[in-house]
Each structure stands twice: as structure tokens, then as C-alpha cells.
Amino acid sequence: MTMSSMQRVLTTLGHKEPDRVPFFLLLSMHGARELGLSIKDYFSKSEHVVEGQLRMLNKYRHDCLYPFFYTPLEVEAFGGEVLFYEDGPPNSGTPIIKKKSDILSLTVPAVTETACLVKVFETIHALKEKVGDETPIIGVVVSPFSLPVMQMGLSAYIELLYEDPGLFNKLMAVNQQFCVAWANAQLQAGATAICYFNPMASPTMIAREMYLKTGFQVDTQTLSQIQGPTAFHLASGNALPILGDLAAMGTAAVGVSCLEDISALKEGCRNKLTIIGNLNGVEMRRWTPSQAEKNVRDLIAAAADGGGFILSDNHGEIPWQVGEETLQAISNAVHKWGNYSQE
Amino acid sequence: MIHSNSELVTAFSAKLLNMDRLGAEEIINNSQKNNTPLQIVEGLVVPALEEIGKGWEEGTVALAQVYMGSRICEELVDLFLPPSSSERSSQPRMAIVLLDDYHALGKMIVYATLRASGYELQDYGRLTAKELVQRVCDDSIEVVLISTLMLRSALQVKDVKTWLLAAGSQTKIIVGGAPFRFDPQLWKEVGADEMGATAGEAVTAVENSMGVVA
Numbered sequence: 001m002t003m004s005s006m007q008r009v010l011t012t013l014g015h016k017e018p019d020r021v022p023f024f025l026l027l028s029m030h031g032a033r034e035l036g037l038s039i040k041d042y043f044s045k046s047e048h049v050v051e052g053q054l055r056m057l058n059k060y061r062h063d064c065l066y067p068f069f070y071t072p073l074e075v076e077a078f079g080g081e082v083l084f085y086e087d088g089p090p091n092s093g094t095p096i097i098k099k100k101s102d103i104l105s106l107t108v109p110a111v112t113e114t115a116c117l118v119k120v121f122e123t124i125h126a127l128k129e130k131v132g133d134e135t136p137i138i139g140v141v142v143s144p145f146s147l148p149v150m151q152m153g154l155s156a157y158i159e160l161l162y163e164d165p166g167l168f169n170k171l172m173a174v175n176q177q178f179c180v181a182w183a184n185a186q187l188q189a190g191a192t193a194i195c196y197f198n199p200m201a202s203p204t205m206i207a208r209e210m211y212l213k214t215g216f217q218v219d220t221q222t223l224s225q226i227q228g229p230t231a232f233h234l235a236s237g238n239a240l241p242i243l244g245d246l247a248a249m250g251t252a253a254v255g256v257s258c259l260e261d262i263s264a265l266k267e268g269c270r271n272k273l274t275i276i277g278n279l280n281g282v283e284m285r286r287w288t289p290s291q292a293e294k295n296v297r298d299l300i301a302a303a304a305d306g307g308g309f310i311l312s313d314n315h316g317e318i319p320w321q322v323g324e325e326t327l328q329a330i331s332n333a334v335h336k337w338g339n340y341s342q343e
Numbered sequence: 344m345i346h347s348n349s350e351l352v353t354a355f356s357a358k359l360l361n362m363d364r365l366g367a368e369e370i371i372n373n374s375q376k377n378n379t380p381l382q383i384v385e386g387l388v389v390p391a392l393e394e395i396g397k398g399w400e401e402g403t404v405a406l407a408q409v410y411m412g413s414r415i416c417e418e419l420v421d422l423f424l425p426p427s428s429s430e431r432s433s434q435p436r437m438a439i440v441l442l443d444d445y446h447a448l449g450k451m452i453v454y455a456t457l458r459a460s461g462y463e464l465q466d467y468g469r470l471t472a473k474e475l476v477q478r479v480c481d482d483s484i485e486v487v488l489i490s491t492l493m494l495r496s497a498l499q500v501k502d503v504k505t506w507l508l509a510a511g512s513q514t515k516i517i518v519g520g521a522p523f524r525f526d527p528q529l530w531k532e533v534g535a536d537e538m539g540a541t542a543g544e545a546v547t548a549v550e551n552s553m554g555v556v557a
């Protein structure tokens with residue numbers, strides 16, 4: 001029996017094998033290319049993103065809709081600046097927290113009244129009207145623990161984290177309140193689940209002991225207040241040493257890096273966490289169709305058995321430079337090699 | 344002489360990993376009795392930073408430790424090997440830049456590591472490819488270190504290379520940053536001469552290109 005994308009994803013999240021391997025092509029900017037718009041124009045209206053997402057769902061026959069705009073959207077909500085490019089994702093501009101004491105006057109934006117966030121709610125709402133319960137709609141938030149990188153810059157944030165626990169806690173309180181409201185409003189608009197981006201939790205960024213003392217507490221509290229299923233995405237940061245900690249937080253899935261061994265990840269996650277990953281997005285722009293097919297096939301062979309696996313890129317966003325031919329080849333390969341009953 | 348004293352290197356990197364500036368300073372002070380500044384840099388600081396960089400690449404050391412460690416070393420080395428010291432190597436003539444990108448931390452770490460390793464170099468901050476080529480030519484830079492975090496920025500190294508060649512420049516290009524770590528062939532594709540996966544490897548890459556420049 002052929003399952004709907006929703007049934008397929010729910011089955012794998014329950015650590016059972018669905019009809020075929022579910023796959024998420026986490027495409028954001030490529031919608032602009034579909035519509036012949038610049039990246040900046042594309043993200044200026046929810047109608048564009050709705051149209052772009054639906055066209056790509058149809059074209060690549062994958063298993064989710066991804067109403068993700070770009071992570072600096074959240075600093076935009078706090079009054080920050082966003083820099084757009086013709087050929088890549090928007091970046092956050094000058095930090096809104098210029099000196100540490102600025103944290104004391106930081107206030108939580110009202111999510112349902114902030115124009116840039118409302119665009120996302122409208123997008124999710126319109127997508128939900130179109131697909132109902134057939135296809136999962138994945139909302140996105142940045143963890144309160146990672147957001148400060150864009151609010152104040154990475155080096156200033158590392159110094160705050162190690163040297164000023166008082167102000168760190170203050171910043172976490174503001175960000176947490178924002179994150180919970182932002183996630184729940186997306187769920188209310190029709191998102192099926194929330195992808196919770198938090199590369200700062202990764203041992204690539206900070207040592208596990210430090211994470212357990214700081215971000216772990218924040219994330220545990222935040223996730224418990226999000227009223228829907230979550231996936232914890234490390235945005236291609238390493239995961240192996242903290243898999244147990246992530247499972248303990250009650251998240252359903254983890255986005256993992258291609259720089260770690262997929263078999264070890266599979267063992268660490270089995271029956272605890274669903275793996276999302278881990279095709280190398282940066283390298284993908286050079287793949288020929290046959291390389292794409294081989295990489296997909298190898299990944300399925302290593303990680304798909306028993307369910308608990310959603311094939312995807314390892315960052316949570318496929319780079320602008322990856323062409324349509326490669327994306328088609330990935331899709332064809334999953335449809336060809338991802339059938340569970342074949343084995 | 345501390346050369347090849349691996350116990351001392353391990354002790355020193357442990358202090359850095361714990362972000363224990365005073366402890367690290369004490370080891371340096373004790374070593375100063377029997378070693379010249381350059382011996383301390385080459386026998387203690389560089390190997391420790393290399394070890395930390397390797398740990399980061401292998402996933403046992405976190406970025407926060409790499410960053411704080413490189414900063415501590417840069418400060419400590421400045422104390423006994425001041426920027427104006429004739430013992431610092433200002434050869435080859437070098438500059439470091441963040442190429443059309445807003446993520447400065449990688450560049451900061453590499454800069455601090457090279458300075459802690461006894462090199463002097465110019466910090467160009469953030470420039471576009473065009474601006475960079477102009478500066479490199481104006482300053483007769485022999486080795487330029489380019490850091491990027493975004494893929495679109497990494498791809499612009501191609502333009503830097505093309506325009507440098509067109510200007511008749513022989514400047515060596517060393518690249519680094521996340522896109523080059525994720526795609527190990529990218530540095531060649533964009534026409535760089537060397538790539539470093541960690542800040543420690545930046546030191547090796549500079550040494551390699553010195554051989555070529557000399």
C-alpha cells in the first residue's frame with residue numbers, strides 16, 4: 001500500500017519501516033529560482049513562498065513542505081538588520097546587542113504582531129489549506145541558546161557564556177519566551193512539527209560539560225513548552241557525544257552531520273531518535289547524477305533499516321548552488337532504492 | 344631546551360583547554376629561564392595550538408576552547424615577543440582577510456594563532472574580492488590568507504585568483520573555513536595554493552608557501 005507523506009513520516013518516527021524511506025529536500029531559496037525572482041523579492045511575500053514550496057513538492061516528490069525563510073528573520077523580529085545576496089542565504093548584519101549591558105533592555109517581540117513573522121504564519125496557513133494532513137509542514141525556530149550568535153556575534157557570545165552567567169541567564173530568559181511563542185504560533189498556523197536549530201549545542205561549538213551546565217537546561221525547558229513534536233537540528237555540527245542528552249530532552253529526531261560516521265549515529269539513535277540527514281550539502285553542487293544516486297543508495301543502506309530515518313541534507317538547507325538535475329537525481333534515487341519491501 | 348618536551352606541551356594545552364590563563368602564563372614564565380622566546384613559541388605554543396586544532400577536527404575539543412586558547416596564547420606571546428620585536432618573522436609579507444562574509448571568528452582565530460606562532464601579518468578585516476586584489480597589489484603581499492564561512496564567499500576566491508593573475512601578481516593564496524572543510528576539493532577548484540582545516544594548519548600552510556615564495 002502506498003502511504004501518504006504524513007503516514008510515512010509518522011511511521012518512521014515511531015521507529016517502524018514505512019513503504020519507502022521518507023526524504024526531506026530542505027529547499028528554501030530554490031523557490032525563488034522556480035518563480036524567477038531574486039531571493040530578496042521571493043521572501044518579501046508569503047504568496048511567493050507558498051507557490052515555490054508547492055511547485056518544489058510537486059517537482060521533487062519529497063515528503064515535506066518547508067516554510068523556512070532564513071534564520072536572521074528572528075533577529076529581524078528583534079529589530080536587527082538582514083543582508084540579502086543574489087546567490088546565497090541572507091545573513092544577519094550589525095549585531096543588535098553591541099555591548100553586554102544592551103541585554104538588560106532587550107524586550108520580547110510580540111510574535112503575532114511582528115510583520116516579518118506574520119509572513120511565515122500566513123505561509124504555513126496557506127500551505128495547510130492546500131495539503132491538509134497529507135504532507136507534513138515543518139516550521140523552524142532557532143534555539144534560545146544559538147540565537148545570540150546573530151544577536152551579538154559569536155566571539156562576544158562565547159565570552160558571555162564563559163564569563164557572565166548573570167547576563168547569560170537574562171538573555172536566555174528573553175530568548176526562551178520568544179522561541180516558545182514563535183514555535184507555538186507556527187504550530188497553531190498549521191505546522192506539523194518544529195525543527196529546532198541549535199548548532200551551539202554541538203560539541204563542535206562547545207564542550208559537552210559546558211553545554212550540560214548551560215544550554216541543556218535552557219533547551220529542556222524550551223522544548224517542554226513547545227506544544228508539538230520537535231526535531232533537534234545541529235546544522236551539520238557533530239552530535240555523537242550528546243545523543244543521549246538529546247534523547248533525554250524528549251525531542252523526536254536529530255539532524256546530523258556528514259562529518260560523523262553514519263553507522264555510529266544509527267547505533268546511537270536506534271529506537272530513541274529519528275535521524276535526519278546526512279547528505280553533504282556543500283559538496284552536492286559538484287555531484288553528477290550518478291554520484292548523487294550512489295550517495296543516496298549508500299546512505300539508505302547504512303541508516304534506513306528499522307525506520308527512525310528521514311533522508312535529507314546535513315545542514316537543514318540545500319545551498320543555492322545545487323542544481324535541479326542533482327535534486328532530481330536524489331529524488332529519483334530515493335524512489336528507486338528507498339522501497340522497504342525490496343529488501 | 345623545551346624542544347620535543349611533549350609532557351610540557353600537554354600540560355600547557357590542558358591549561359589552555361581549561362581557559363586557565365594564569366596557569367598557562369606560569370608554564371611560559373618557567374620556560375623562559377632556559378629558552379629564548381622563539382624556542383618557547385616553536386617548542387611549546389605552536390605544538391599546543393596544533394594539538395588543540397587537531398582535537399577540534401576530531402571532535403574532542405570545542406570551538407570555544409580553540410578560540411579562548413588562541414586568544415590566551417596571542418596575549419602571552421605578545422608579552423615576551425612584542426609586535427615590534429626583531430625576532431618576529433615578518434616574512435613572507437602576509438595579510439589575512441574575511442572575503443565578502445560577515446563571520447569573523449575563523450579569521451580572528453587564525454590571526455591570533457599566527458601571531459602566537461611568532462608571525463606578523465596585516466589584518467584587512469572584511470573586503471570584497473575586488474578590494475582585496477587592489478590591497479594585495481598595493482602592499483606587495485606575498486601570501487594572502489582568506490577565511491570564509493558561506494559557500495558563496497568561498498566561491499569568490501576564484502575571482503581573486505583570476506584578477507591577481509591578470510594583474511601579474513604571484514601572491515600565494517591560502518584558504519580556510521567551513522565550506523573548505525565540507526568539500527575537500529573546493530580549494531583546488533577555486534585556484535588556491537593551500538588550504539588549512541584548522542588554525543594550526545594555517546601555520547603549516549604558511550611554512551609550505553614560504554618555501555615556494557623564497
Ligand code: B12
Nearest residue numbers: 071089091092199236449490494518519520521539542545
Ligand atoms: C554554528 C553555526 C551556525 C550558527 C552561528 C553561525 C555564525 N558563526 O554566525 C547559526 C545557527 C546562527 C547559523 C546560522 C546560519 N548558518 Co550556519 N553553521 C554553523 C556551524 C555548525 C558552525 C559555524 C561556526 O561558526 N564555526 C566556527 C568557525 C570559527 O569555524 P570555521 O569558520 O570553520 O573556522 C575554523 C577552521 O575552518 C579554520 N579556518 C577558518 N578560516 C580560515 C582561514 C584560513 C586561511 C585557514 C588556513 C583556516 C581557517 O580555523 C577555524 C578554527 O579552527 C556550521 C557547520 C560546521 N559544522 O562548521 C554551519 C554553516 C557555517 N552555516 C551555514 C549557513 C548557510 C547558515 C545560514 C546562512 C542558514 C540560513 N539560511 O539562515 C545562517 C546564517 C547566520 C548568520 N550569521 O547570518 C553553512 C555555510 C555554507 C553554505 N551552505 O553556504 C554551514 C557551513 C553549514 C553547512 N554545512 O552548509 N549557523
